[in-house]
Structure formats: C-alpha cells, structure tokens
Amino acid sequence: MKKYVIVVAGGKGLRMGGDIPKQFIPIKGKPVLMRTLEAFHAYDDKIELIVVLPVEQQSYWKRLCADYGFMLPHTVADGGETRFHSVRNGLAQVKEDGLVGVHDGVRPFVSREVIASCYDAAAEQEAVVPVTDVVETIRRVEPDGQSETVPRDCYKLVQTPQVFTVGLLKQAYRQVYVPRFTDDASVVEALGHPVYLVKGNRENIKLTTPFDLRVAEVLADAE
Ligand SMILES: Nc1ccn([C@@H]2O[C@H](COP(=O)(O)OP(=O)(O)OP(=O)(O)O)[C@@H](O)[C@H]2O)c(=O)n1
Numbered sequence: 716m717k718k719y720v721i722v723v724a725g726g727k728g729l730r731m732g733g734d735i736p737k738q739f740i741p742i743k744g745k746p747v748l749m750r751t752l753e754a755f756h757a758y759d760d761k762i763e764l765i766v767v768l769p770v771e772q773q774s775y776w777k778r779l780c781a782d783y784g785f786m787l788p789h790t791v792a793d794g795g796e797t798r799f800h801s802v803r804n805g806l807a808q809v810k811e812d813g814l815v816g817v818h819d820g821v822r823p824f825v826s827r828e829v830i831a832s833c834y835d836a837a838a839e840q841e842a843v844v845p846v847t848d849v850v851e852t853i854r855r856v857e858p859d860g861q862s863e864t865v866p867r868d869c870y871k872l873v874q875t876p877q878v879f880t881v882g883l884l885k886q887a888y889r890q891v892y893v894p895r896f897t898d899d900a901s902v903v904e905a906l907g908h909p910v911y912l913v914k915g916n917r918e919n920i921k922l923t924t925p926f927d928l929r930v931a932e933v934l935a936d937a938e
C-alpha cells in the first residue's frame with residue numbers, strides 16, 4: 716500500500732525562542748528536521764516524504780540540505796496560519812490512495828517500532844494515534860482556582876505520527892477550522908470517526924522549549 720508522511724514544520728516556535736527556527740537546530744551536529752525525515756526513511760525507504768515549511772524558510776532549508784549533503788527526496792509544501800492549515804497544505808500534495816501519517820517535524824526521536832505500529836494498525840483501523848501513560852499525579856484546576864486530583868488512568872499523552880487512510884484524512888481536512896483542532900485525531904473525530912490508540916515511545920518528545928534541547932542532546936547520545 717502506498718504510504719506518505721506529512722512532516723509539519725511550519726510553526727513559529729515561540730516557546731523555544733532563539734535565532735534559528737527549532738526544526739533547523741543541530742542536535743549532535745545534525746539539524747532536527749533531517750533527523751526526523753531519516754527516521755521515516757529508515758522505517759520504509761519508499762515512503763513519500765512531504766515537508767511543510769514557512770515560505771520564508773524554504774530557501775534556507777534548501778541551502779541547509781546542500782551544506783549537509785542531505786539527499787532524501789522530498790516535496791516541500793507551504794506552512795499555514797495554524798498546524799491545521801499547514802497539514803491541509805501538505806495533504807494537497809497527496810495524490811494517491813493509501814496511508815498518510817502526520818508527524819511533527821520537531822519529534823526526531825520517534826522509534827521505528829512506533830512508526831511501524833501506527834502504519835500497520837492504520838491499515839486495519841483507519842485512524843491511529845500513538846500515546847503514552849501519564850507518569851505523574853494530575854490535578855484539574857477550576858476557574859475559581861479550586862483543584863482536585865483526577866484519575867490518571869483516564870488520560871493519555873498524545874504523540875505523532877498520527878496515521879489515517881488518505882480518503883478519511885482528506886475528508887476530515889475539508890471541515891472548517893476550529894481552535895480545538897490541535898492534532899489530526901481531533902479533526903477526524905469531528906467527523907464522528909473513532910480513533911485507535913497504540914503505544915508511543917517515551918523518547919518521542921516534541922522539542923518545544925529550550926529545556927527539551929538539553930534532553931535531546933542526551934537522547935541523541937544514546938542512539
Ligand atoms: N502554523 C503551524 C504551527 C505548527 N506547525 C508545526 O506543528 C508542530 C507542533 O507544533 P509546536 O511544536 O507546538 O510548534 P509551534 O507552533 O511552532 O510552537 P509555539 O506554539 O511555541 O510557537 C511543529 O512541528 C510545528 O512546526 C505547523 O506546521 N504550522
């Protein structure tokens with residue numbers, strides 16, 4: 716079955732800050748986005764790679780690929796106003812039926828096993844999301860500041876890649892954007908379609924703040 720992955724890197728990275736957009740920051744000498752693309756290529760060397768980048772960063776990325784001798788073939792699509800709009804632009808490059816994953820460009824430590832279990836399960840279940848357990852006690856805080864412990868078993872932490880059949884994801888992304896669409900599963904669920912959960916990997920962190928870069932250096936060392 717034909718496989719695609721849309722790697723979204725069209726955000727602003729405001730929580731990371733700094734001079735270099737976070738997807739281009741080198742971790743142990745290699746830019747984050749190259750690490751992420753290599754993870755998918757290592758899973759399946761025939762998977763079609765679609766990278767979503769802000770228009771103003773696309774020539775920089777091309778230069779970076781030349782500088783690093785990065786040769787993996789990929790299509791570049793334009794970043795949008797929100798993650799939803801970026802995914803929609805990437806999805807326009809998906810031309811055939813099959814399976815399509817959406818992965819955050821800033822999650823370079825996704826394991827090959829997790830990528831495989833997401834695509835394998837999507838062939839049966841149509842909509843698949845990797846999750847990990849909550850490992851700390853969590854509290855719900857009410858608007859008046861009162862709070863209470865809630866049962867952690869009722870919650871999961873959501874990762875990417877989130878993988879779908881092409882037809883389902885295209886149908887979902889024809890909906891009008893609403894702010895609760897923070898990931899792809901939420902967009903598909905708005906159609907009334909259920910989402911199947913598989914186990915993610917703890918290393919598959921989203922590089923969001925400068926602290927995460929320190930963790931990333933350690934994780935890259937362990938590879
Ligand atoms: N308009 C957007 C917003 C986000 N993303 C991508 O979605 C992923 C998850 O978003 P996050 O890490 O939260 O990135 P930013 O939105 O860039 O971060 P911030 O909220 O700190 O600005 C990232 O790979 C980001 O580049 C995107 O492609 N287009």
Ligand SMILES: C[C@](O)(CO)[C@H](O)COP(=O)(O)O
Pocket residue numbers: 798819873874875897898899921
């Ligand atoms: C899609 C996502 O990575 C799932 O955890 C996440 O929701 C994207 O990050 P954001 O902080 O919600 O933009």
